[in-house]
Amino acid sequence: MTATGLPPDSPDTRAAGRGLAGAGTGSTLSVPRESPPAVRSLLTRLGPPLAVFVGFIILWYLYARFVLDENGRKTALPYPHDVVSSFFGGADGSQPGQLLSALWLTFLVSLIGLVIAIVLGVTFAVLMSQAKWVETSFYPYAILLQTVPILALVPLIGLLFGFGFSARILVCVIIALFPIITNTLFGLKSAEKSQHELFTLHGAGTWTRLTKLQLPASLPAMFTGFQISAGLSVIGAIVGGFFFGRGPKDLGNRILLYSSRLRPGELIAAVILSALLGIVFFQFFGWARNRLTSSWYQGR
């Protein structure tokens, strides 16, 4: 209700409006002489999302300050600055650095899980691309990996493999494997028929064809698969930690703890950290893909 009640010239809407107008005039009309082009392009790129962020924070403050529940009490939503301070150990007795050590554990679990998923996924995709029978025999199970509800599987994994690191890594591998297999397989098959014929004409064997044609051709799709799976692997690590209440105190574990103890500040901080970790993973593989393929691949 606060949102709809805002006058049209409230600070956040004006900020957003300015950002957008700046972007529009910058590209169509005259350029302000004082700002160099690099700074200007950075502003037009970052300005609008930054304005949205500022608007969001302002709404958050207004909501936390003025919105009451039906009993007239303040809602449980903490202020943004409370969330920020809980990164460094909250006012309600949590230890400083607790979240950071949880983040480190989650980082390790998701990274190891992702690396294993990449090795397994690429290996399976290569085998599937080389022999049709491997594909027809194993692909249905790869789909099964994707469709089985991970939430139902996690308790089972806990029962079978315990609640430690290896069980959590297993959750990551299961959740991250499918996109790597499908994208890599798609990439391996993306080499054109005429390109294959060049290799046939010059007597290339299976290995030469794989290393000089199929694998290079698959790189863009393969790295898209890595990128998707990187985000999923972080989710896998959180889900694993969340379900395995016992064992290492990672982010998922902390999220469970904070929600059961009604500590929304820390909870939000933990959620933000896990999202940031996912973004870092995602961006890393996007960057790696561009480094490897941007000189020759124009995304089709």
Added chain:
Amino acid sequence: MTADATTGAAVPSGRPGSPVLQFDQVGKIFPDGTEALRDVSFTVDKGQFVTVVGPSGCGKSTLLRLASGLDEPTSGRCVVDRSNIGYVFQDATLLPWRTVRHNIELFAELHEMPKPDMERAVTGAIELVGLSGFEQHYPAQLSGGMRMRVSLARSLVMEPPVFLFDEPFGALDEITRERLNEETLALFRREGFAGLFITHSIMEAVFMSTRVHVMSGRPGTIVASYDVPFDYPRHPELRFDPTFAELSGEINHALRGAHT
């Protein structure tokens, strides 16, 4: 300039004037029942540049696939030494992740040519097709004509005695196409390979060739053959010579006759 069906009986060998590529009553019926070629017989001799001209979809390209071994004929036989054939596809078919130089190295690499020989051959081929200075470019940065030059250079590295051209310049603009025709002829003269060229352009066929075969629509078969009387080197102005026009007219007539 008489219409006849050439039959070569000799076994291919490397002697000048002897056949290096021979089609002997070749027929091709695809598994789906389409008859692409019927009873095609002609030879390409060393030092010859032979063109097959015909409309799209008449089975011309199939002829090259049979010659190279990418497909096998269902009747008759193709006689050619398949260990080293230059084959230029309709599309340049470059590997987009390789630079110009690395693309040109590809066949040499596949045949495990020793490194120093490869370096020398690749540099030579780059110079021959006029791509010096573009070695580090990627295919996506090149024009269609330059990509075709890379494709040519890639095969030139292997110094093949037979070159198959599958409408290589069909997608290019006229100016680029004419220039590449002239450059290909210069290479033909210089390298001494035998050429089998497929096109649907009569002017291209007459300008390039020592001999032109006219192919009918499906099933493709040779309906007329012409010797081209002009000496090499051929100059661009030859295209406006009255004899050139007369021969082109005859071939045009034969083509129309085969497709009505």
